[in-house]
Amino acid sequence: MTRRLAVSVTDGRGRPLAPRATGGLSRWLPRAAPARAHGTVAIALISDAAMARLNGTYRGKPRPTDVLSFPAEPGLPPGRGPRHLGDLAIARGVAARQARACGHPVAVELRVLALHGLLHLLGYDHEADRGQMARFEQRLARRAGLPVGLSARPGSSPHRAR
Numbered sequence: 242m243t244r245r246l247a248v249s250v251t252d253g254r255g256r257p258l259a260p261r262a263t264g265g266l267s268r269w270l271p272r273a274a275p276a277r278a279h280g281t282v283a284i285a286l287i288s289d290a291a292m293a294r295l296n297g298t299y300r301g302k303p304r305p306t307d308v309l310s311f312p313a314e315p316g317l318p319p320g321r322g323p324r325h326l327g328d329l330a331i332a333r334g335v336a337a338r339q340a341r342a343c344g345h346p347v348a349v350e351l352r353v354l355a356l357h358g359l360l361h362l363l364g365y366d367h368e369a370d371r372g373q374m375a376r377f378e379q380r381l382a383r384r385a386g387l388p389v390g391l392s393a394r395p396g397s398s399p400h401r402a403r
Contacts, residue, residue, distance in 0.1 A: 245279045246271040247323060248355075253287040264348025270355050273385035275377070278363060280324035284331060284355060292332035307335045307391070308354040310361035329358035345388055356381060357391035367392045 248267045250258050260267060266284060287295075289305040297303030299311075312327040331354050340350035357378060365374035378390035 245276075246274050246326075247281045248284060249281070250284045250286065253285060253291050255285070258286065264346075264351045266351055266355050269352055269385075270359060273352070273356055273381060273387075274359055275363065275381060278326070278359060280326040282326050282329065282359060282362065284329045284358075286331050286333050286336075286351075289332045289334040292330060292335065295330055305332045305335050307332055307339060308358045310358045312362050312364075326359075327362040329355060329362070331355065331358070343388065349387065352385070353382070353387055353389070353391050356385070356387070 248270045250260075250263045250266050252258055263284075263286065270282070270284075271278075292305040292309070293303055295309055296306050299309065300306075309330045310327060311330070313325045331351060336350045336354060337347050340347045343350065360374055360378055360381075365377065367374040367378075375390065375392035378392045382388075382390040382393075
């Protein structure tokens with residue numbers, strides 16, 4: 242059986258992480274993803290300090306955020322194998338604090354953040370779409386057994402890096 246979405250999860254240095262250390266993201270996200278999500282996604286679980294540097298560089302906000310999405314460059318010639326949708330960076334410390342605040346395990350928060358980031362890679366933008374992304378994210382979250390999507394949380398802000 243061919244997967245429509247392939248997900249790799251690494252640490253801040255690009256070393257692969259075991260599924261047990263990531264809440265099973267590499268297996269879970271393809272099942273939770275919308276049907277049109279075809280290709281590959283790379284997720285890096287990074288320190289809050291590394292996230293602050295990325296957020297400062299790409300969004301002009303030199304503080305850590307929970308997830309940043311880096312869509313693949315449009316117009317690149319297709320290579321061999323599946324199309325790369327882009328990369329996600331998730332701050333481990335921020336994710337842990339948000340999980341505590343929401344009263345669920347860190348693994349659940351990693352899933353919430355990965356799903357949110359994937360939707361940004363697919364072109365959704367909750368700051369400009371009059372609630373379309375939030376509604377879609379809620380449907381996907383419910384279907385995947387998540388408590389709530391990130392867009393539905395009070396104070397949610399954009400996480401698209403470029």
